Amino acid sequence: MTHPFKRLVLPALLASFAVHANAASDSAALVQPMTEYKLYVIDEVHELVNDTRAFTQAVENGDIAKAKSLYAPARIHYERIEPVAELFADLDASMDAREDDYEKGVNDPNxxxxxxxxxxxxxxxxxxGMDKFAQQLMSDTQELESRLTNLAFPPSNVVDGSAALIEEVAATKISGEEDRYSHTDLWDFQANIDGAKKIVDLLREPLQAEHAQFLAKIDRNFQRVDTILAKYxxxxxxxxxxxxxxxxxxxxxGPITVLAEELSQMRGMFGLN
Known part of the structure; x- marks a missing residue:
């Protein structure tokens, strides 16, 4: 089903992305991919709101088993769009911080x-005692949807985002520190891969035209990582x-690190250095 935001914001997006893309890069090839990425993000954050609502309601109802079953499925939508979600540092800290980020750890009121x-x-x-946290998470998620809907994404953040998603997996998430209590890390990994792949897919036409060998190598490495994850x-x-x-x-x-290193080259390919 087409999200109603698409009908409302698409004309404005086309105009705003033309300005942002031309300001950040000489490549007009970025205009349409940025527009399509915005629509992808709108869909994902809409699903994030819906799934987070179900998750937080289960928490407030005291249904531990249901809440556990809904935790990872809700988070995948955030993980797919993390490069732009993180543009709002206050919401990212409130929604996705780890205990290590606070002096008192899990006992820190923040x-x-x-x-x-x-x-x-x-x-x-x-x-x-989780009602207040569930309510805050729901409020933050709705606020994120509102902000992302009204934001024209800088092309550099989107293109960089494909590498950033994979770099974070390779650098920190592979240790299991992200979902250290639930051990649902593989859900996050796949969501990060999906989000990075979406960006590459939207840039496929200009990449194929100018960097066909690079694109073929990227595709092979995505397939390699997906194959490994499929085992689990x-x-x-x-x-x-x-x-x-x-x-x-x-x-x-190993394959995730290689993929991250390769994706980091795309910024230069689009003149965004």
Missing amino acids: FSGFHRIEYALWAQNSTQ REGDGFQSYEALSTQDRKALQ
Whole structure:
């Protein structure tokens, strides 16, 4: 179903992206991909709102099992669009910070968002005291949708975002620190890969025209990572990250690191350095 925002904002997007793309780069080839990426983000953040609503309602209802089952599916929408979601540092900190970001860790009153609730669900097997965090997360998610809908994305952030998504997996997430209580890390990994791949797909035409060999190499490496992740699929999602051995994690880290290094070259290819 076409999201209603598309009908409302598409004409304005075309005009605004023309200005932003021309200001940031000589490449007119970026205008249409940036417009299409904005529509992709609108769809994803709309799904994020819907799924976060179901997740937070389960938390407020004290339904631990249901809340656990809805945690990872809600987060994938955030992880796919993380490069632009992170443009709003206040919301990113409120929604997606980890306990390490706070002096008092899990006991810090400012620690909130997905990972604060994740700690309660898995480490404490409880929803006690989580109502306020659930309500704040829902409010933050709706605010994110509002801000992203009204934002013209800088092309450099989008093009860089494909590499940034993969670099974060390779640099920190591979250790399991992101979803350290639920061990749903593989859901996040796949969402990051999907988000990076979407950006490449939207840039496929100009890349094919000017950098065909590079694009073919990128496609092969995406396929390689997807094939590795597919080994750990379980039903509609993934098995616990705890089930992966150190060797398994290293086997995943290598191809992800290579992919991140290659994607980082795209900024220069589009004259965004």
